Amino acid sequence: MASSSRCALFFFFLEVAVAIALLLPSGHARVCPPCGSTEVPYPLSTADGCGDPDYKISRIARARETVADPTTRLSLLEAWSSVQVFLFGVDKIKLWSLTWRIVCGLGGALVVAAAGLFAYRRQQRIRQARERLAKEREEILNANNSSGRTAKNFSGRELRRATANFSRDNLLGAGGYGEVYRGVLADGTVVAVKCAKLGNTKSTDQVLNEVRVLSQVNHRSLVRLLGCCVDLEQPLMVYEFIPNGTLADHLHGALSRPPLPWRQRLAIAHQTAEGIAYLHSSAVPPIYHRDIKSSNILLDERLRGKVSDFGLSRLAEQGLSHVSTCAQGTLGYLDPEYYRNYQLTDKSDVYSFGVVLLELLTSQRAIDFGRGADDVNLAGHVQRAADEERLMDVVDQALQGGATRLERDTMKALGLLALGCLEERRQNRPSMKEVAEEIEYIMNIEAGNAGLKDLES
Template identity: 35%
Template sequence: METLTDFSQSLALTEYIANAKRKKEVTIIASILLSAILAMTFWCVVNWYIFHSKEAKRKAQLTHMFYIEPVGGEEDDQEVQLFNISTISAATNNFSQANKIGEGGFGPVYQGRLPDGQNIAVKRLSQNSYQGLQEFKNEVTLIAQLQHRNLVKLLGCCIQGEERMLVYEYMPNKSLDQFIFDEARKILLPWEKRFGILKGVSKGLNYLHHESILRIIHRDLKASNVLLDDEMNPKISDFGLARIFENEREETTRRVIGTHGYMSPEYVMDGHYSIKSDVYSFGVLAIEIISGQKNWGFHHPDHELNLLGHAWTLWNEGRALELIDPVLEESSNDTKVSRCIQVGLLCVQHRAEERPTMSEVVSMLQDECGILVEPGEPGFFSGRSFRWTGPASWDCNNHSVNGLTVTTLTGRL
């Protein structure tokens, strides 16, 4: 028969076993919880590391993408600012139509305001843009190196996922074409303002060709790529098609990209471009500024000539002043106007070697008493609309987007 002592010992043993089980269960549960916590912590640390490694790699790639080795031993920081897409989205009110101020070959352009109050213009690469990452990189890497009062200032860029955006200083008066080709607004640009714009654009091009650390051919100078600040001072924009050149020789390309009416004959016909290609474009722009008419699509009831041909005819007949925009008649200076027409015609001469350099153009516009030579025949002046008619052995695949023409030449080049 079990005694009381044996019962007590049995009860104590049972409690001991139960306590041991509870301790083991607690230990197991604690171990599981601790393992889970450690696993979660490890997972968080790994993901944090992966995320920041990817972000660091992305920034490193962008830095490499948009960094140009300083020219001439310069050690200044040449990197552009990288904007987060959320910052740009907030600045432009989520890219609202109310903030849209224009559209070009690159894509739509929006006005925005950064948190510090600075006004910006944002160019957003559209999905159907003819321009791609190469043009995007080209514009960033080139303009980041340039500092001149007549060149638009690039503040930075944004590249996240499929998004490609360029962030510029905001130019409140937008582009020159919205004034000189608008019957209601062209009166806001009297002669002295237009003359100042001509001189400013010439100085900006001269800087690109002869004075900047990178010698650059713009290749797409036109009225819509000349922006105006709050005082109507001009700034050249859009460097997506620009090219660096190291000497005065002519370069050749199979891919001719430019805007109808502004491209030089040698570039359109043969794919040859040089600083004289920009000079030709400047000459067209000068005639347009003076006349208030577009070269491409110009119509005159008495002949089939385009604007350049019309200007050259008037010059040869001693009636050059008839070219002037009627709204300028009261504000213009006949001597200055005649000289600017002559400079414009010298710039659009058919043969590239006969055109002046931009440094010579700047001198011509500043020295109002200097003697100028007589201009020769302009390029592309004989008809209202030029159509490329190269040799049959060549292929010409041509398409146009927002005034820009992309032509691929194959054969002799």
């Protein structure tokens, strides 16, 4: 039985090889009626001794239709057995030519089969790896999510279509985390799609962390998360599209002319402070942003401020006054006490926000080597001016020109509040809730309650 199976397998491969070598048309190599205990594939025919233990295969033709007389068929094999080689009775040149064509055909068939099997197994491994990766990322996103809310899961195909396959024409910006693209979903919703850097594990972790944090919060002054995608090699997050760039763009970037009016700056400061205060006081557990800066404050169509980029954010630990972690953030905004002690608290965000307030007052960058060696750091630059009782000298002259005395008083008040946020010891800094209340008080002085309602509506 085993011998019969081996014979059948041999003739199967021989049939394939002959079909390739002789260029037979599709369907031409058919199976003849059973002969003995095996089936001999056409165009092979057996000799009179068919049925003997050693099968006699004597003739081969290129096509049944072209051979009128069976005796004219080319004699291919005189005898074959499990221990014998093929014996041919034809011209040696023709014999070797035909032999090599058969061997090459058989080899080619095996190579094609092996390549197909390899490609299939490789695609299977890639698909399984992607499924495992997506599952692991979903578990990461659901970990420590006390709110029970989860982000909508977009497919990679859906986001490729929305961004025109991540066309450079749709690129909104890029940074250490990766890139942000403008996209349009199938229902017409305009979104921003944030991509982690390909192959950068740290960037990937930051995007996953941002999705996890934003899934737990909901405030008008925080950028709104719409969903995420975890089935591609780099994870993506999808959030509301904010059309007017960042606060940094409007203070000292491409959108800084004309300058933002003072009342608008106060409103942005108040909106941002309320968003951060929500993270510290209303979120459960509290959230420390860890990277508050003007380039992470987005402005919507009405120039209302929204805090974004939660990639470095950390959740507060219950019963602990701080989170022990390596200092991360942006130079010029980084809390010096956090940098020294590796103790992250809500007051670390307060310090960073104090620098943002100084940017709103001065329209200058947090770090600027053009200011001179002693004034590179904006916080130190303004603190030195305040110590010398010339705080108003560093306030943007474009704001002071035409300003009323009351407006200049509110500028000074905001400057003093900013310096309070920058106190060396964190115990001496106000909370973000207190900062938001103080800014609201300054706005009431400057514009009255009616003006405040108009700005916040």
